[in-house]
Amino acid sequence: MRTLRYDLPASLVVFLVAVPLSLGIALAAGAPLAAGLIAAAAGGIVAGLLGGSPVQVSGPTASLTLVIAGLVQTHGWRATCLITIMAGGVQVLLGAFKAARAALAVSPAVVHGMLAGVGIIIALAQLHVVLGGSPQHSAWANLVQLPGQIMNMHGHKVMVGVLTVTVLLVWERLPKHIKAVPAPLAALLMAAGTAWLFNWNVTRIDLSGAITAWAPPELPHGDWQYIAGAVLLVALLAGAESLLCCVATEGMHAGPRSDLDKELSGQGVANMVSGALGGLPVAGVIVRSTTNIRAGARTQWSAVLHGVWVLLFALCLGWTIRLIPMEALAALLVFIGIRTISLGHVRKVHGHNEVPLYLVTMTGVILVGLAEGVLAGLALAALLALRRLTRVTVDKRQEPNGRLHATVSGSLTFLGVPGLTQELRTIPPGATVDLDLNIDFMDHAAFEAIHSWRLDHERLGGTVSIDELHDEWYALAASGARMFPAKSPPKAAGHWWLPWTHRRSSATAVECRLTRGADEFHRRTAPLLRSIFTELAVKQQPTHLFITCADSRIMPSLITSSGPGDLFTVRNIGNLVPCAGSEPGDDSVAAAIEYATRVLNVHTITVCGHSGCGAMGALLNGPATTAGLPQLERWLRHGDPSLAGLGGIRDQSSLDTLCRLNVQQQLRNLMTYDRVDEQVRAGRLKLVGLFFDIGSARVEVVPPMTAAVPAIPPEPCR
Structure with missing residues (x-):
């Protein structure tokens, strides 16, 4: 129960968001308003206990309103409840047969297009309620009748709707401590309070006895082929939304990863319970789930407790619902419907050339129907995939x-x-x-x-x-x-690492x-790495600072099998690290160390030397080697402590020994930087020495300086 101090407050926040949204979705679906609260309670408690996601919150969802509204009109509410129960059974079977991953094959462009189409239909229908009228039978009819409805709008009802939308818009710009109250709840409270204070003529909601007045589901009448199609449609749409929501929230929390098949089975049981109790179909809801995560939820107990609060509210405080104007709920749905058209989603699908999928699905949902629009989007997705298979370039x-x-x-x-x-x-x-x-x-x-x-x-x-x-x-x-x-x-390995002289085009100038x-x-390479570079374009997050020689034979990414974004690299002659404050000064290496440890927060600093290093050879051969190269001579003074550690042996056979000693000396020099010393002692930073033997193409780890290594003067930095 250690997580209860996080889950309990999070559950209260989600509860305050869930109540108004559940009522609004029930209103849009043409179902009893109590059905929204029943579904929220069943989704929270049952799906929370049995599902496979630690943070997902389930309940009635706006994406199913069109399907439910059609079923209610065709078969009646009690028959719709039985369809919900059967749809839950289908979901349980799909979860048992490990079919959850198949839902992820649906293109996100189709999903976003479906949600946008549903949002537009809901907004157009509920706009008529805000204006004091009744929604029409289709989106096109709602659009055609809208000018006449505006001409005959009812003053108080419109004022309540305008007030609700205004609060929703303004609430996002208020200070953080005020925004602790969810915007939908604040909007409904202000609308209800204003309507009561000024005695406005608005439509009231009455839930008296609705929760306890239960009636058993009944068999739907009609062709069982169409009924079976409705069951599959509810099961697949609710299941797909739950699984996509589950995947979308994976990267937003640090808890255990989700079990998608278990989540699908849990959603199925929740739908069976919701349908049996007279509730709407349930699914994982992205708004409630993200609210849950941002509120600090750690486990599924937040979702379960949120369902408990909804249930207690419905049983004990359901009478307070009659204070909320129906037009305020409709205005909330108009706002939510418009918000489903996300420019962020449009930009994402545009980046993958999938705008046609989005538009076809959205247009089909609006003009024809939900199932037809989704099928049109899936068909177009299949055609585009087939077209890509025919795309061959020469x-x-x-x-x-x-x-x-x-x-x-x-x-x-x-x-x-x-x-x-x-x-x-x-x-x-x-x-x-x-x-x-x-x-x-x-x-x-x-x-x-x-x-x-x-x-x-x-x-x-x-x-x-x-x-x-x-x-x-x-x-x-x-x-x-x-x-x-x-x-x-x-x-055989690719060609990119081969020297130009070893390639087929070596005759090129x-x-x-x-x-x-x-x-x-x-x-060859860019098409394979473009997605990686797209992610890296935002910022770099290397874990290693890699200091090595400027020698053309050393390729850090090759000898470490690293890729773009892994190494923050510094190269200079001799892989030298001047001590902090040394003379002659060098801001280049010091600046890289400062940036790597203070901004990038790297975990490791590696100094990599190599066999036959020309810089170490110049130190061995004395000043005559750098005659006429004054800048190189000044730079190599930073290598004098390494040369001193070699002792009296100064012949060419000891060159590789000097190269290894130089790596150890540079690791020692790194400790003269306060930030490096502090992080190494705190265990947050590790120093590593490497030596690359060019002749054998072997990378060796250079051990830290020990007593067995020739002593180096205690104050090597000048």
Whole structure:
């Protein structure tokens, strides 16, 4: 119960948010208002106890209002409750068969488009209630009738609605201690208080006896095919929203990770209980879940307690609901409906070229229906995925040495064979071709197309050299080996780390190699790392400060198998670390140490030396080596303490010993920086020495300075 001091206050905050939202959703769905409170209690208690998420809060959700409203109009409320029970049973079965992950295959663009469409429909319908009228049977009818409704609007009812929306808008800009009261609750309280104070003519809500007046669910009448479709629709929509909400909140808390199958089964049981008690269908709700997390919830007991508070409120204080004007609830729904159209979601889907999915789903939901709009969005998503499979690009470039370089990119399936064949046939007969296959898959039809073109091209006097960048699909197929299920043989490492002189294009002019290298990066590496660099574009969070030599043979990311964003790197001649306040001074290394320890808060500082270091060789050979290089001579004075530690042996055979001693000395120099010394002693920072033997391509850990190592003067810094 140690977490109760966090979960108890969080549950009260969520309770204050849940009550007005639950009433509003019941109003929009055309269900009894008590059904919203029953669903909130069942979702909180049952899904909280049996679900797989520690912080998710379940209850009635706005995304199902259209489906529930249609079911209520067609079958009646008691039959809708039975459909809710059966939908819960379907969810329990799906969870038992570990089907939860399948729901995550739905494109977020379709989900956001569905929510936006539902929000617009709710806003248009409830706007009529705010204006003193009644909602029409469809979104289009609500839009057409809106001008007439505005002309005949009722003064007091409109004033209550305007007041509610105004409070909701202003509340977000108030000081933090005032915003501790949830905005929906504050808006309804102010609207109710103002209407009571001025005796406005508004529509009142009466829940007298509604909670205790229970009636059993009844069998729906009609074609069971349509009823089964309604059950599946409620089960899948509620389940998908719960699971997507669960995944969305994963990164917002530090508690245990969610069990999606257990969550889906828990939601199913909660729906069965809610339907049996006369409540709305329930699902994980993102608004309540994020409120729960921000309020400091640690475990599922926050959700459970929130359900308990809703239940106690409904049983003991339900009479207070009649003080809330119906128009205030409608205004709250208008506000919530408009807020579902998130520009942030639009920007995200635009970044992935999925705006058509969003718009088609939203438009279909508004104009046709919820199920039809979602199916239209899913169908378009499937078509776009199929189109991507047909997208094959062939880039051709004439090399200075007369060779033709061609790169095939994409997924090579039979769908892309026509375009691929057309591009390959434009290559002149007799040309010497270097063909790179930058592909993630190749089926038999694509192999036949490339192989037939190659044989024809070589028969006409040309040559073709094929290089597969990621796997060996072509080579395996050409050799007659099985491509599936056998795994492709290990492929030699990529080309990016090879020196220019070892590559196929080594004849390229020296001055062109950098630009050619950049082109190769754009073609091969950038597509694989673009998503990583997109994340890193916001800020860097390296865990290591890596200090090494400027020697061209040392590649920190290669010898440490690190990637972008891992190492904060400092390179200089001799991998030297001047002592704090030393002469000659050097602000470059000191600034990097200061920034790494005070801003980046790195965990490790590594000094990496290497065999055959030219800087250490210059120290061994004496001042004559740096004659005519005054700046280098001044810089190498920082290496004198390392040379002194070598003792009297000053021949070239002791060069690598000096290189290792130099690493140890620089680790010692790091301790002269107050921040480094403080963090090392506190255990928050670790100093590591590495030595790279170039000849054997081995990285060794250099042990800290011990008595076995030749002594270094106690005051090495000058």
